[in-house]
Amino acid sequence: MIRPIRSQQDQIGRSADVPFTYDGMALTGYEGETLTAALLRSGIRKLSSPARGMFCCMGLCQECTVLIEGRSVEACRVAVREGLSVRSMDRRT
Amino acid sequence: MKDQYDIAVIGGGIMGCGAALRMAQGGMRPVVLDLGDLGQGASGVNAGTLSLQIKRVKLIPYALRGHEMWEEMGDAVGFRKTGGFTVAFNSREAELLHERQTLKAAAGAPIEFVSVETLRKAEPNLSQKVQAASFCAEDGYANASLTGQYYRAKLRAAGIPYRERCAVTAITQGAQGFTLETVDGPVHATRVLLAAGGWLQPVAQMLGVDLPVQARVNTVSVTDRMPPIMSHVIGHATGLLTMKQKTNGTVLVGGGWQGRGTPQTGRGNVTAESLLPNLALAQFAVPALGDARVLRSWTGFEANVPDFYPLAGALPGVPDAFVLGCVRGGYTIGPYISQLMGDFILGREPEMPLFDPGRDFEKALT
Amino acid sequence: MSDIYDIAVLGAGPAGTNAALSAARTGKTVLLIDEQPAAGGQVWRAKSKSIFSAPETPESRAGDTLRTRLVAATTQGTIDHLGDTRLWQVEREGNLWALHLLSDGKVAKRTARALVLASGAREFVQPVPGWTTPGVLGLAGATALLKSEQTPPGMTTVVSGTGPLAFYVASEIRRLGGTVVAVVTPNRRRDWLRALPAMLCRPKLLLRGAWWMADLLLGRVPVLWGHTVTSVTGQHAVSAVEVQAVDHVWAPQGAAQYFRADSLCLGHGLIPAIEAAQLAGAKIYHEPALGGWVPVAKTDGSTDVTGLYLCGDGAGIRGADAAEIQGTLAGLKAASDLGVEGLAEEMRALTRAHAALSRFGQAMTALSIPRSGMVQWSTAQTITCRCENLTRATIEAEISAGATSTNALKSGLRAGMGPCGGKFCQTAIAQMIARKTAVALADIPPPTPRPPLRPVPVSAMAEGFDYHDLPIPKPAPL
Numbered sequence: 001m002i003r004p005i006r007s008q009q010d011q012i013g014r015s016a017d018v019p020f021t022y023d024g025m026a027l028t029g030y031e032g033e034t035l036t037a038a039l040l041r042s043g044i045r046k047l048s049s050p051a052r053g054m055f056c057c058m059g060l061c062q063e064c065t066v067l068i069e070g071r072s073v074e075a076c077r078v079a080v081r082e083g084l085s086v087r088s089m090d091r092r093t
Numbered sequence: 094m095k096d097q098y099d100i101a102v103i104g105g106g107i108m109g110c111g112a113a114l115r116m117a118q119g120g121m122r123p124v125v126l127d128l129g130d131l132g133q134g135a136s137g138v139n140a141g142t143l144s145l146q147i148k149r150v151k152l153i154p155y156a157l158r159g160h161e162m163w164e165e166m167g168d169a170v171g172f173r174k175t176g177g178f179t180v181a182f183n184s185r186e187a188e189l190l191h192e193r194q195t196l197k198a199a200a201g202a203p204i205e206f207v208s209v210e211t212l213r214k215a216e217p218n219l220s221q222k223v224q225a226a227s228f229c230a231e232d233g234y235a236n237a238s239l240t241g242q243y244y245r246a247k248l249r250a251a252g253i254p255y256r257e258r259c260a261v262t263a264i265t266q267g268a269q270g271f272t273l274e275t276v277d278g279p280v281h282a283t284r285v286l287l288a289a290g291g292w293l294q295p296v297a298q299m300l301g302v303d304l305p306v307q308a309r310v311n312t313v314s315v316t317d318r319m320p321p322i323m324s325h326v327i328g329h330a331t332g333l334l335t336m337k338q339k340t341n342g343t344v345l346v347g348g349g350w351q352g353r354g355t356p357q358t359g360r361g362n363v364t365a366e367s368l369l370p371n372l373a374l375a376q377f378a379v380p381a382l383g384d385a386r387v388l389r390s391w392t393g394f395e396a397n398v399p400d401f402y403p404l405a406g407a408l409p410g411v412p413d414a415f416v417l418g419c420v421r422g423g424y425t426i427g428p429y430i431s432q433l434m435g436d437f438i439l440g441r442e443p444e445m446p447l448f449d450p451g452r453d454f455e456k457a458l459t
Numbered sequence: 460m461s462d463i464y465d466i467a468v469l470g471a472g473p474a475g476t477n478a479a480l481s482a483a484r485t486g487k488t489v490l491l492i493d494e495q496p497a498a499g500g501q502v503w504r505a506k507s508k509s510i511f512s513a514p515e516t517p518e519s520r521a522g523d524t525l526r527t528r529l530v531a532a533t534t535q536g537t538i539d540h541l542g543d544t545r546l547w548q549v550e551r552e553g554n555l556w557a558l559h560l561l562s563d564g565k566v567a568k569r570t571a572r573a574l575v576l577a578s579g580a581r582e583f584v585q586p587v588p589g590w591t592t593p594g595v596l597g598l599a600g601a602t603a604l605l606k607s608e609q610t611p612p613g614m615t616t617v618v619s620g621t622g623p624l625a626f627y628v629a630s631e632i633r634r635l636g637g638t639v640v641a642v643v644t645p646n647r648r649r650d651w652l653r654a655l656p657a658m659l660c661r662p663k664l665l666l667r668g669a670w671w672m673a674d675l676l677l678g679r680v681p682v683l684w685g686h687t688v689t690s691v692t693g694q695h696a697v698s699a700v701e702v703q704a705v706d707h708v709w710a711p712q713g714a715a716q717y718f719r720a721d722s723l724c725l726g727h728g729l730i731p732a733i734e735a736a737q738l739a740g741a742k743i744y745h746e747p748a749l750g751g752w753v754p755v756a757k758t759d760g761s762t763d764v765t766g767l768y769l770c771g772d773g774a775g776i777r778g779a780d781a782a783e784i785q786g787t788l789a790g791l792k793a794a795s796d797l798g799v800e801g802l803a804e805e806m807r808a809l810t811r812a813h814a815a816l817s818r819f820g821q822a823m824t825a826l827s828i829p830r831s832g833m834v835q836w837s838t839a840q841t842i843t844c845r846c847e848n849l850t851r852a853t854i855e856a857e858i859s860a861g862a863t864s865t866n867a868l869k870s871g872l873r874a875g876m877g878p879c880g881g882k883f884c885q886t887a888i889a890q891m892i893a894r895k896t897a898v899a900l901a902d903i904p905p906p907t908p909r910p911p912l913r914p915v916p917v918s919a920m921a922e923g924f925d926y927h928d929l930p931i932p933k934p935a936p937l
Binding site for chain 3: 002003004005006007008009010011012013014015029030031032033034036037040041045046047050051052053054055056057058059060061062063065071072076077079080
Binding site: 129 | 557559877916918931
């Protein structure tokens with residue numbers, strides 16, 4: 001198949017994988033990558049109850065809000081670092 | 094023939110709508126006009142606190158009736174009788190608390206002083222620094238945002254016409270009654286009730302009356318949803334803080350911190366200078382609030398006259414004109430005093446005395 | 460730097476960064492505030508720190524150029540750049556602007572004589588059943604993910620929306636190793652033909668678009684012109700996407716098709732982010748050709764508010780190239796209003812360039828101007844206010860009960876009172892009000908804006924509080 005646009009994914013150099021936890025699950029992500037991207041990579045899209053995930057990817061919709069050290073923060077504005085401990089939120093009324 | 098209403102009510106908040114409903118019940122034909130949506134003034138933007146502990150001594154009997162009416166309105170206005178605590182963090186505040194709450198209790202409010210231990214059991218998340226507290230089982234809150242929706246439904250059910258986003262720009266009085274110039278054309282009415290809250294002064298001026306109405310610019314803030322961290326309404330001995338957590342988990346923080354602006358310029362503005370200490374004090378009182386985020390802050394105009402008692406009666410110098418507003422604790426007392434006002438205009442004796450707008454404001458009311 | 464800056468700029472995208480650079484060039488002291496760690500805005504968003512090498516794209520090159528120019532200025536000390544910093548409140552203090560900032564969990568205040576707002580745009584997504592399902596990203600949102608993380612939004616993706624973004628996102632997903640199951644766009648080829656004269660002004664961009672189309676064709680990726688996504692299936696994650704044809708006003712018609720996919724990128728145009736401008740006192744007006752509600756401003760950025768300037772997509776969706784020019788112009792205008800002389804000729808040239816460059820951007824915006832049939836994409840049970848889980852039926856019932864303004868709906872239902880502050884529901888809500896009350900969209904303004912512009916942790920506000928500093932108020936009348 002002729003492909004004018006070929007995949008360049010293998011040309012991308014990324015930082016090392018570091019461990020972090022999400023709701024107690026041990027996961028890894030590239031150091032410095034956005035938390036939502038790291039979770040996506042691990043197959044985690046549902047970030048809160050009722051089922052929501054990242055949507056606007058720019059810190060506005062607040063649907064990716066997670067709890068880090070008890071404080072709520074937009075996961076799309078958090079960079080993965082070693083030992084990050086993340087909990088999802090339950091937004092059901 | 095032009096359509097002539099029995100009375101035009103200027104101001105579609107609790108005062109205006111409550112009075113209109115009562116007057117319609119008594120057989121009159123009112124029309125309600127508001128420069129914005131119904132219930133978007135103080136009625137719709139205050140913190141919703143229903144607390145006898147912050148009412149003036151002489152207004153407590155009115156507030157007690159107000160509380161009863163809010164309870165009757167119930168779910169439609171998000172009413173919750175949570176009970177309320179007022180707290181003091183030092184000896185000066187404790188003294189102030191004791192002095193004032195004693196007087197309010199004597200006036201009939203079911204307020205008692207509680208030990209710090211009792212308070213801690215009831216509100217484990219309150220700061221350890223509390224030194225004294227009072228409690229009133231009758232206290233609670235309603236959802237001020239629902240005021241407009243509530244009264245709109247009531248006016249519709251009663252067949253009372255209303256016009257929203259219909260500012261009154263001029264009023265003339267002739268032999269037939271009043272002609273109100275509005276953005277939607279003239280409105281004719283035999284009588285007129287000014288219930289324009291923070292806007293009472295400019296509206297009264299349309300009739301050549303100078304009411305000494307001032308407007309405080311109170312700030313309210315709301316947080317995002319939190320796990321349960323408080324279950325009663327919380328107040329502060331100085332009045333600088335009110336807090337409540339709603340059933341959806343959001344926390345409403347008030348305390349009368351002043352923003353900037355006047356009703357004439359249309360909008361009050363939140364100032365960071367007020368907002369920061371307001372929220373800081375809230376976190377001081379309930380440290381768990383530190384995990385919350387403030388999502389929104391706004392201001393509302395709270396009108397008053399120099400003696401801080403209501404205006405409720407005939408508008409001085411203008412026959413067939415009435416005024417209702419500037420009630421200290423207007424949200425709590427509004428449903429009741431607006432009913433009294435309706436009765437007064439209907440020519441009935443109101444159940445409790447009203448407050449002559451023509452009085453000398455420099456003298457204390459006897 | 461100094462206590463009071465001459466000029467503060469909000470937003471380090473193409474417009475804001477250029478405003479800061481041009482202002483600094485005149486010798487004025489400049490503060491540049493931006494909520495991202497690096498400059499570039501949305502369109503030229505920098506890669507995250509986890510990526511240390513990646514093939515270039517036209518956007519990455521443009522962004523790198525912008526960032527290099529900025530670094531030169533910040534290194535010289537002519538611009539103070541506060542990245543990862545969010546503006547949450549803007550106030551007037553006499554004839555100065557007080558800017559209340561949030562960074563790293565702390566609040567701070569800066570003051571400036573002039574304020575240039577370059578807050579850019581966000582996107583409008585027409586609600587469809589299942590659009591809240593995890594795995595559905597906004598189209599512009601997807602570009603943020605693609606640019607910063609160089610990773611596709613899933614394994615198999617349907618890309619759907621109006622305007623050029625759908626094709627851009629599809630091509631980027633393919634370039635980054637993902638699979639595009641289908642490209643679905645309500646636009647027809649004739650909509651694009653109408654844009655052709657403007658596109659001919661930008662032959663490079665036109666060629667790039669042709670390249671994307673060739674790739675999709677040769678890659679046998681279905682491109683469904685005149686179609687839209689009408690529903691998303693999947694309980695906790697996207698599993699399939701339903702698509703229907705639309706007529707010329709974008710009303711769905713005909714049989715439904717289904718595509719299996721684990722992700723959907725969905726978007727229907729960019730809208731100016733106007734909240735900061737409104738808080739600062741700018742008036743707004745409704746202009747679909749510029750993205751909807753737009754603040755009132757001249758080409759040189761000046762507004763009715765003394766010392767307030769607007770530029771870039773936040774002043775109307777005209778695209779990145781026009782934004783660069785307008786930013787440069789606004790920076791010079793602000794400097795000139797502060798007394799710098801000799802800028803008139805350059806400003807005139809920029810004004811001319813802006814008009815020329817806006818043509819392309821506006822032609823792209825025109826492709827996304829909402830059409831009357833879009834409102835049919837939402838069913839009665841479709842969630843419209845995502846934050847508060849309010850369905851279309853609930854909102855329409857409240858409108859029928861007399862809540863005929865966005866403010867009234869906000870009060871009665873909390874529509875727009877949730878964490879996003881109405882950013883993703885108000886356009887659809889205004890459509891509903893217009894439809895039910897026969898009032899023109901131009902007469903249905905968004906609700907009154909309230910601070911904070913972004914959520915602020917209470918802990919940030921409480922920092923440094925000393926109980927002894929509390930004012931002792933005069934006791935309330937007893």
